[in-house]
Amino acid sequence: MGKPTMADVAAHAGVSRALVSLVMRDSPKVSPQRRAAVRKAAAELGYSPHVMARALASRTSTVVGVMVNDLRNAFFADVVEGLDAAAQAAGFDLILNTGGRVPAREGNALRSLLSFRPAGIVLLSPVVPAAEIEAAARQCPVVLVSRTSRLGGVDTVNDDGEAGSALAVEHLIGLGHRRIAHLDGGGAAGAAARRRGFRRAMRARGLEPIVVRSEHTDTAGEKAVQELLSGYHRTGLPTALLAGNDFNAVGAISALTENGLRVPEDVSVVGYDNTSLASLRHLCLTTVDQPRTEMGRLALEALLERVRGERTEPVRHLLHPSLVVRNTTARHRDEDQEAGR
């Protein structure tokens, strides 16, 4: 059972433990013969260094702690993929746990990660109080994804939700739409920025922003559209909708269709997140895409910069979203073009 240790390899190769250590770390100051001999011995015994012992002795960790609140959320899964890819490339390993968006649980998760004395920690959309984050940042570099922070020792990686909404609004205006409504995401992560971006983009074009309170689910999207339909005279209805996310958009489309309104002929709909849902040929949803994997990569890079001591000032990454135009948006019918104003 017991794996071979460095001493075993040293004995087998007829050298000292220190030499084995040097070879395992690819030190240049080892003669080719010795190197080969040690390599051979290691291979024969199936030896590989004990990462934890190494971390302890070298006082440097190759472990990065990652706390995610929900892996089922495709957004986080993608970010973790990006983190993992970058970590593997840099020779780091991820230790991962979930906080479920519950402050107490997240606190435990964070403490658990810290007890590994990791090289750094990445927190995905955490809800723990800033004080706890600050405390963690005193122990190791901390990077926040999808959460802003003013803390000096903490880097952040966010998608530019405002810009994403603006992108969608510009697209719709470009198609001739003027009455555009946003079904917002309430208190969900990132919803505030999307809402803000929508309002600003509309006002910047001299249009009145219509915001309907909703949530990031399909049923909420349906309900929001029902409200919209009952609250407006048919002629004054928005001709385009910017949903809070893709699920919400799907719900909205359902409700529109059930009420005899065709998408995109009668109403254009834009989603947000570009989930696997959106690309289904069944839906072909126009939506806003965030570079999620890239966010993970950048987060790990920011961490490594601090680990290597290359930087001490905080960095604030704000990633540009892009619009993926599919089949749920179309040019506004000209008939009542100016009637609504």
Added chain:
Amino acid sequence: MGKPTMADVAAHAGVSRALVSLVMRDSPKVSPQRRAAVRKAAAELGYSPHVMARALASRTSTVVGVMVNDLRNAFFADVVEGLDAAAQAAGFDLILNTGGRVPAREGNALRSLLSFRPAGIVLLSPVVPAAEIEAAARQCPVVLVSRTSRLGGVDTVNDDGEAGSALAVEHLIGLGHRRIAHLDGGGAAGAAARRRGFRRAMRARGLEPIVVRSEHTDTAGEKAVQELLSGYHRTGLPTALLAGNDFNAVGAISALTENGLRVPEDVSVVGYDNTSLASLRHLCLTTVDQPRTEMGRLALEALLERVRGERTEPVRHLLHPSLVVRNTTARHRDEDQEAGR
């Protein structure tokens, strides 16, 4: 920067390091006064034990290695959630990496996990050769999820794909369908079992199984239906479809609708996996659900049983799927009830 160590706490509390160690591990053989004093000192210094040092000294690991080939796949994300929940409850931590379903990368990932000398390893649908798995199993307990194995030292947790297909077939037959086609998943993980289950269930009822080669994507589902439509006379068409997974089902539904066939009035469709997709009110897909989180929980439990030495014979969990009936399946119209035979 440097976190306090056990010696710091000992000095601060005026006791020995060993006593601190006992308190941190909740040993009963410590007097209440000392315990309180140590606890207080630890709190004041913000001390928490170094997991890696502990693992090294105690020769027992509280780390479980998890290799997943793709987190974007909701199936694996759910299993990892289950693993994490069970691990947290048992005081274990997950170290996670991805293999991308590429044997060489998976090999690296596996080696990387082993170098932590983990308590055990969970492999989610790995493609590495059995020999590598066997080698890993000699070093620590290994549990395979979504992959069968005959290895004696390896536990497995699988969903019963055959049973799932049978469930769907029985449901459809109960609705009066007799001409039922399966759009299979080709070489995808689990596809073979689903296909087999379909064939057996059909034959057991004296019906001829129709299998159309497809894949686990929506576009493949569309194509499969197109083939089906062009290959059969309208009257001889299957009246029900069992798709390889939910994505495939969505594609199939799109193609059916485009060809003027209504779901479920003209053709019933059953998906597989019960992804978030299926529950969308827009689709309301009847589908087969696997207890994914439960699979993760069971996998970790199996691991812990071995860690605790409670069991040495391998265990083979085969979880029962269940059918989630929604709106894409309906009673077969009676008109040509017996005509097809």
Added chain:
DNA sequence: CTGCTTGATTAGAGCGCTCTAATCTTGTAA
């Protein structure tokens, strides 16, 4: 042949913890 430089190798301490065995306290029975 000596002294010195350079490069290769090794001894040994130490990372922060656990664990065994020894030591120190008490309380209590003789």
Added chain:
DNA sequence: TTACAAGATTAGAGCGCTCTAATCAAGCAG
């Protein structure tokens, strides 16, 4: 008072590695 068991505490070795400083070997100028 002594003896001893039982409980509480601690000294010290060791987990598998790294790292510093010391040692060793070889080459070469003087």
